[in-house]
Amino acid sequence: MNKKLIEKAIEMRDRSHAPYSDYTVGAAVLSRSGDIIGGCNVESSSYGLTCCAERTALFRAISEGYKSFIALAVATENGGMPCGACRQVIWDLCKEIPIYICNNNGYLKTVLSSEILPDAFDDRSLK
Ligand code: THU
Numbered sequence: 001m002n003k004k005l006i007e008k009a010i011e012m013r014d015r016s017h018a019p020y021s022d023y024t025v026g027a028a029v030l031s032r033s034g035d036i037i038g039g040c041n042v043e044s045s046s047y048g049l050t051c052c053a054e055r056t057a058l059f060r061a062i063s064e065g066y067k068s069f070i071a072l073a074v075a076t077e078n079g080g081m082p083c084g085a086c087r088q089v090i091w092d093l094c095k096e097i098p099i100y101i102c103n104n105n106g107y108l109k110t111v112l113s114s115e116i117l118p119d120a121f122d123d124r125s126l127k
Helices: 003-015 053-063 084-094
Strands: 026-031 036-040 069-075 098-103 106-112
Touching: 003 026, 003 036, 003 053, 003 069, 003 098, 003 106, 026 053, 036 053, 053 069, 053 084, 069 084
Parallel strands: 069 098
Antiparallel strands: 026 036, 026 069, 098 106
């Protein structure tokens, strides 16, 4: 458990752009070098174009030059779990990492990326 990472994910909920669902999500990823990069969900009026907080954080980190990640935190009001699309992207970019799930009371539980996406399709499947 990483307190700063969790605090960042919770804080990122304030940046959420969720006028349609009103469901604010914050995420934060910890790089191997020790930096923390945050993200929030950004919704579109064409609902399907919405980007989840986890993917915002990871895509932001990748575009900033980070390549290796060791943990992720996700914060919602009720401890919601990463969606299926995010589970795939988390696995692709992070492989096995702990994911800290948070709700309105703070840290709730830890899950492993392999646990929430067992038997994943990935780069090894393409070789
Ligand atoms: N959402 C996330 O940001 N992450 C998830 O893993 C699940 C869903 C967002 C997308 C949308 O803005 C809102 O939560 C309701 O689905």
